[in-house]
Amino acid sequence: MIELFGVKKSFGDPPTEVLKGITAEIKEGEMVSIVGRSGSGKSTLLYLISTLDRPTAGDVVIDGVPVCSLSMKELHRFRNEKMGFVFQFHHLLPELSALENVLMPTLKQKKGEDFTPFAMELLWEFGIAHKRDRRPGELSGGEQQRVAIARALILQPRYLFADEPTGNLDSANGEAVLKFFQSIHRDRGTTVIYVTHDPLFAELAERELVLVDGLIRGELHPKHLHEFRLDPIPGFEIRPS
Numbered sequence: 321m322i323e324l325f326g327v328k329k330s331f332g333d334p335p336t337e338v339l340k341g342i343t344a345e346i347k348e349g350e351m352v353s354i355v356g357r358s359g360s361g362k363s364t365l366l367y368l369i370s371t372l373d374r375p376t377a378g379d380v381v382i383d384g385v386p387v388c389s390l391s392m393k394e395l396h397r398f399r400n401e402k403m404g405f406v407f408q409f410h411h412l413l414p415e416l417s418a419l420e421n422v423l424m425p426t427l428k429q430k431k432g433e434d435f436t437p438f439a440m441e442l443l444w445e446f447g448i449a450h451k452r453d454r455r456p457g458e459l460s461g462g463e464q465q466r467v468a469i470a471r472a473l474i475l476q477p478r479y480l481f482a483d484e485p486t487g488n489l490d491s492a493n494g495e496a497v498l499k500f501f502q503s504i505h506r507d508r509g510t511t512v513i514y515v516t517h518d519p520l521f522a523e524l525a526e527r528e529l530v531l532v533d534g535l536i537r538g539e540l541h542p543k544h545l546h547e548f549r550l551d552p553i554p555g556f557e558i559r560p561s
Contacts, residue, residue, distance in 0.1 A: 322346040322369060322479070322511075327378035329364050338364050340534040341378070348478070351505045351512045353522045356531035362515045363483050365531065369513060370403060370481040371395055382479075400428065404472030406514075408484040410464045412456040412471075418443065418463075419452040422470045435474060442470040446500065462493030469500055480504065482514035486521055498524055 322345070329339040338361045346352050346369075354362045367373040368380060371387050380387050382402070390398060412421045419439055426435040443449040446466040448459075456464050465485065472480060482501070486494035498521055505512045516522050530538040 321348050321383065322513075323381040324369070325379045325381070327365075327368055327375045327380060329361070329368060329373070330376045335376075337376075338534055339368070339375070342534075342536055344529065344536060346511065346513060348511055349509050350527065351501075351525045352514075352527045352529060353525035354513070354515045354529050354531060355517075355522050360531040361534045362531055365529075366481060366483055366513065366515050370405065370479070371399055372405075400425065400475065402478050404475070404477035404480045406465075406469050406472045406480070406482040406485045408487040410456070410468040412464055412467060414456050417453045417455055418448065418459065418467045421456070421467055422474055424471060425475055429475075439470065439474055442473055443467075446470055460493075462489055462496060465489060465493065465497060466500070469497070469504075473504065476508075477510065479511045479513065482512070484515055484517065486516065486518050494518065494521075 324342050324344045327339055327342040328337060330337045342365060354365055356362050364373070368375050371380070371382070374388055382398075385398070387395065387398065413424065416424070419436070422439040422442065423435055426433075429435070440449060440452065443452055443466075446469065448463050448466055451459060451463065456467070459467065465488075469485075480501075485501075486497050489497065501512055501514070501521075502524055504510050512525075514521070514525075522528055527539055529536050
């Protein structure tokens with residue numbers, strides 16, 4: 321479970337308050353979208369929830385742990401054990417192959433554990449196993465985003481965070497990413513929290529947190545997952561871990 325208590329965030333000097341006191345709760349296994357106009361604080365909120373940034377005031381508690389009190393070393397370990405991240409810009413290492421990029425988060429895991437079979441399973445499930453040896457520059461934008469999603473899942477995180485993951489994709493690849501997130505949430509029970517401007521992607525969530533001027537001004541419950549259906553990708557399936 322993720323709990324926010326009076327979370328505020330300011331930037332600059334003199335400080336400009338972007339988040340003005342967010343209190344919210346996200347239960348384990350939920351799929352939640354964060355929506356709002358540009359400048360409302362959506363991405364800032366996501367970065368605070370995911371521990372990639374610290375609030376100016378207030379606290380973030382994840383699985384009973386007040387993460388703002390953790391040292392950077394403890395926080396890094398906490399993220400690595402529990403979290404996966406997908407961003408609008410894929411941040412793949414250009415000199416590495418698709419498979420090597422997927423395996424990057426495993427490098428600090430205990431020696432002797434081979435994650436390659438699971439990495440290949442993810443690439444196969446995302447329809448790009450045949451491009452395992454291609455570098456990012458040899459992949460399309462949609463393929464790069466699939467590699468980024470596979471990398472986020474390689475350690476089987478409890479929480480998956482995404483910031484505008486369809487923002488740079490055409491409609492076909494964007495819809496494919498929607499299906500991936502739906503399957504990850506439904507079949508793995510992963511808690512998924514994401515920022516989006518895409519109305520279709522927003523409605524995929526069980527809850528929408530609506531931000532206006534740095535505050536949550538409402539919660540929408542557009543559809544439950546069992547009521548939401550997208551035509552499946554032929555041959556695509558996420559198997560439960």
